[in-house]
Amino acid sequence: MTIRTFQGVVYPAQCDAMGHMNVQHYVGVFDQATWHLFAACGYDSGWIETRREGWADVRHEIDYRQEVRAGELFVIDSAVRRVGTTSLTTWHRLSTARGVSAEMLAVTVYFDLAARRARELPEGVRAGARALLEPGEGA
Numbered sequence: 001m002t003i004r005t006f007q008g009v010v011y012p013a014q015c016d017a018m019g020h021m022n023v024q025h026y027v028g029v030f031d032q033a034t035w036h037l038f039a040a041c042g043y044d045s046g047w048i049e050t051r052r053e054g055w056a057d058v059r060h061e062i063d064y065r066q067e068v069r070a071g072e073l074f075v076i077d078s079a080v081r082r083v084g085t086t087s088l089t090t091w092h093r094l095s096t097a098r099g100v101s102a103e104m105l106a107v108t109v110y111f112d113l114a115a116r117r118a119r120e121l122p123e124g125v126r127a128g129a130r131a132l133l134e135p136g137e138g139a
Helices: 023-041 123-131
Strands: 003-009 053-064 073-083 087-096 099-112 133-138
Touching: 003 023, 023 053, 023 073, 023 087, 023 099, 023 123, 073 123, 123 133
Parallel strands: 073 133
Antiparallel strands: 003 073, 053 099, 073 087, 087 099
């Protein structure tokens, strides 16, 4: 199931010498969308302090389809593509009024911040992620 995870506007300071949003800012807004998706799955950001549990990105695959320029409004819609034992594979689509501008597929591992290693997804997060799986995708 796809949900709206972020909306924003491109500021001139986010643009590169060629006049379109720079790659670093695509990654930044996709990262913000990911946090909203994880919250929708049941993750609580307070766990960073209270449980010392968080996330570590291990793979990003981004397809850039068309430039986004200063002043353009955009939205990001996201979904869970796969629920693993210790990781989630997520998909994100950045669109403007002109259509799809970029898509990102990411693999993010649930992480023990003290031990610095992967750990199993909490059952509540796993159940929430399964509820957001796109039809036909893996659990």
